[in-house]
Amino acid sequence: MAVESTNQPTAIPRYPQWQPAHTVVSTFVGSKVSPPAPQPAMGFFTDTSLCIGCKACEVACKQWNQLRAKDPAWTGTSYDNTESLSAIAWRHVQFIEQISPTPLPPPLPLFDRVAAAKSDGLIPETPPGTALPFFNSERWLMRSDVCKHCANAPCHEACPTGAIIRTEYDTVYVQQDICNGCGYCVVACPFGVIARDDYGTLTARKCTLCYDRMKDGMEPACAKVCPTDSIQYGEVEQLKARARERLGFLHAQGVKEAQLYGVDDNILDGGLNSFFLLLDEPEVYNLPADPPRPVNNVAPASFWTIVTAAILGLFTILFFRE
């Protein structure tokens, strides 16, 4: 079905025409098209408390973005055979089985002694997050992982070609015709999201937040297909408000272990435009709690380098002078 475009293509200005001084350079090099008008920042809110592990997001993402399949292999790590995000997997559903070896049940007291048994701990407290008193805390966590579209994206800061840009929707996008596959973004990303497609384009690839669909006013394929609205798409500020509201609701319901990741925690000095509601510590989901921002190392590393160069330079001059 053809979808009508909501954004008119930007008109290409005719030349010659009067230019302000700072744009004269770009008359000769660089873009001749004025940038698209800024839009509100868009992002994902992935609520893992709603995820049922159906992997519809993985499939929809692969289909829409025409990402090839990886060689099928049984990993033995629960229902997860995708393993991690990669150049050809931009959504990845994790399955975390928190199932402990069954402990021996406590000897059941007589019913008239239940109250006493509860008070002296013979009957354990109902564990948090358990809707019914099943006397165990076993659970199966699922989470659909995706690019975080960081407010200060390390891949974007590292990119030496300008291939990685922020779009008018404040998302992080890799221009495939510019990227030369240097691999610096791959080691810059603290979440292991962006990867070089070594068996395909040989360029860095990752989630685009379905930039092409956004341009046409549609929501990203994964959010569209998610049957439980575990993946929600919208304006970042509205989504963050919704995430806080959801967290309050879950806490009120007794799900005390619920926590937000990337909303108010100022990860990478600015938070994430694609954030999560988690039901355990971030590490359980392989998420770094508070990753250092790579670009922050440039100044201290340069400082010690300059100190060293000065010391060695002085010694060199000293030795050659005499």
Next chain:
Amino acid sequence: MQETRLPAPVEASLAAIRNSLTSPELIEQLATLATGYTPEPERELEEPTYYDYPVLKEPTWHWEIIWYFFFGGLAAGCYVIATVASLFGSKEDRATVRAGYYLSLLALLPCPPLLIKDLGRPERFLHMLRVFKVKSPMSMGTWGLVTFSLFSGVMAVLQAAHDGLFGDWWGPRFLKALPRNLIALPGTFAGLFLGSYTGVLLAATSVPLWSRSKLLGALFATSATSTSTALISLALRIFGAPASALHKLERLEWVALLLEMTWLFRFLRGSNRAGRALAGSGPGEQGPAFWNLVVGGGMLLPWLLSTLSLFQRTKTRNGRGLLVSLFVLTGGYFLRRTIVKAGHTSSRNARVTLWNAKR
């Protein structure tokens, strides 16, 4: 054919040395001592991760980058030493200047092809010059390399003109009339940058080993100095040079190695648990090569040998000098190799990555 056999005690002691050099126990002890982190396997196993799948993506950098780091450091160091020798040195340092400028260009030549080959799309290497991005060390490095190439090339040509390699006509005469030191001076800054930015580049990543201590730039700067001093003195010893010129280089080598060992120790201390990828003996950890070839053979041994040379005022110690140069050059190469390879190991380790992100 009969096997040549050494006397039994010699055989035994050689075997003992061989065994102790590769003994995991010794390497573990050294790693614990240097990093200040004692591994606790039981507690580490209790840390949560997602099936131990790596948190980070493995670097795409392999042997091309290792050789580039090595040659880039040599090119930069040789240029800077040659320029300082030309500015501050005396007559007998002319050989140092000559060797420095020629070797600088020679070491620089393989750099661009190595870097271009390493790209996913080598035909797009010029895209690096689309932007000038101060906060991206790779962008700055590209511009630094371009700038340095210009100076290194020009100075090698000027040196060749002075050496009469182009004959004697108006062209070389014009080149000889140019103010050599004035032209060389700005290149020194490009050289200082090129010799050390690679360490800053690695430090500005998410790989725990490379980034945690923030000292790789300083370490690479000292290594560039020690390896290029070794290369110049190697050339001087082969082609002949005054003993006083060699003596200056020996002293520089001694200081550079001392500073290098200091930074390496600070680097491992600062890396703590992340440093084990470089110093430890576990799977993928680079301990054996690191302690034997980098620390032992590449720094301690040549440093002790040059300490001896500095205190002995004998004229003929060419053999020992050659040995020092070869040890330092091998050590400098393996320093980069083990650091890059250990970076791969570090990026695969989910537990260390998650530990590194806790503040």
